[in-house]
Amino acid sequence: MAFRDTGKNGTMPGPVDDYLSPPALAVRSAVERALAEDLTPLGDLTSVLVPADAVTTAELRARQAGVLAGVDCVIETFAQVDPSLTLTWRLSDGDRLEAGSVIGTVEGHLRTVLTAERTALNFLSHLSGVATNTAAFVDRAAATGSSTRVWDTRKTTPGLRSLQKAAVRAGGGRNHRANLSDAIMVKDNHLTGLGVAEAVGLAKDRWPNRTVVVECERSDQMVVAIEAGADSVLLDNMTPEQVSECVALAAELQGSSPRRCLLEASGAITLETVAAYAATGVDLVSSGAITNSAPVLDIGLDIAT
Known part of the structure; x- marks a missing residue:
């Protein structure tokens, strides 16, 4: 077991099982490709309309019940976009989610939170979908x-x-x-x-x-x-x-x-x-x-x- 470092000032609520984490190199590479797809050739044209000094606290929230996966990809996405953002996690990969569960929060510049939002959610929603689907099979077998x-x-x-x-x-x-x-x-x-x-x-x-x-x-x-x-x-x-x-x-x-x-x-x-x-x-x-x-x-x- 190890504590996951979520970025510059991020915290995790207790030990995280490395067995559930994908290789860091695979996470980094996948996020780099996803951000390149979203930000080339001219960057985020909409978020630069937001005042540069605007800050926010945003919550990652489950809209439906399931099983969480993909936290490392979210951490990497926000870190690559803006390493000054602070992520705080309430839940970890493998945790069961209820509709309305707050998974974690991100604090910092509103511009960069908005730039990273869709890429982070794409990873989190897809991988949590795989974990949720798997859990359904596992539960039926058990x-x-x-x-x-x-x-x-x-x-x-x-x-x-x-x-x-x-x-x-x-x-x-x-x-x-x-x-x-x-x-x-x-x-x-x-x-x-x-x-x-x-x-x-x-x-x-x-x-x-x-x-x-x-x-x-x-x-x-x-x-x-x-x-x-x-x-x-x-x-x-x-x-x-x-x-x-x-x-x-x-x-x-x-x-x-x-x-x-x-x-x-x-x-x-x-x-x-x-x-x-x-x-x-x-x-x-x-x-x-x-x-x-x-x-x-x-x-x-x-x-x-």
């Missing part, structure tokens, strides 16, 4: 009483993956591989040129320290993958009944072995169906919908004084 975890996919917005995956963590989800170098995932298209056992054997030989995942559409493929030494099997586009059968078959195959292949259910899993998949006892459920179909959470900036 309600079954199973230990199944919900995690994401690589179906993310280009250039924002690290930020979206941090938002998934804020929502109580877990992260699948971040990129193609993270792990070896042998999918159906790879298997058009390779057998399952051959693919696992080659992967273990060439990249012995990498996790090997095999996508399987049938239980017989799963059996071959487990026997070949796969670390994880992705049960793709199966019904909950088929996943249950695979969970039972995998338990029979592996017995009390200390090394157990993880089982993941994937493929068109929605908020309406995630509980049925979690109830099968599968280890993990993945859904691209938690990132690529997340609606924004309505958050605004209200001028208090």
Whole structure:
């Protein structure tokens, strides 16, 4: 745990879990690109109409219930626009929001607060939307009483993956591989040129320290993958009944072995169906919908004084 520095004079209400934060370099880069998009070529033509000596205190306020994510992006946005602004936070990433919750305040020059406003809110609303969507999946899975975890996919917005995956963590989800170098995932298209056992054997030989995942559409493929030494099997586009059968078959195959292949259910899993998949006892459920179909959470900036 660590205290988050919010800028020149910013404060945070207690310790912040770094596990929920995206890499600082990714935050800085994303904010730089977003501000360049908003401020080139001539800057903020409207805010310069405001008197230069005007100051304000503004509140970041949730308009609807959800889960907060993206605080680091807001901090970075205001810092890049005007490092003299003071941010004070009441809530942190991962906190549950009610409609009307005050997330934090920003104090300083009205001009620069207004210049940074939309970029900061775009990040905060989008990432909180991802966290809120994730939490809905996690809550539905947990309600079954199973230990199944919900995690994401690589179906993310280009250039924002690290930020979206941090938002998934804020929502109580877990992260699948971040990129193609993270792990070896042998999918159906790879298997058009390779057998399952051959693919696992080659992967273990060439990249012995990498996790090997095999996508399987049938239980017989799963059996071959487990026997070949796969670390994880992705049960793709199966019904909950088929996943249950695979969970039972995998338990029979592996017995009390200390090394157990993880089982993941994937493929068109929605908020309406995630509980049925979690109830099968599968280890993990993945859904691209938690990132690529997340609606924004309505958050605004209200001028208090």
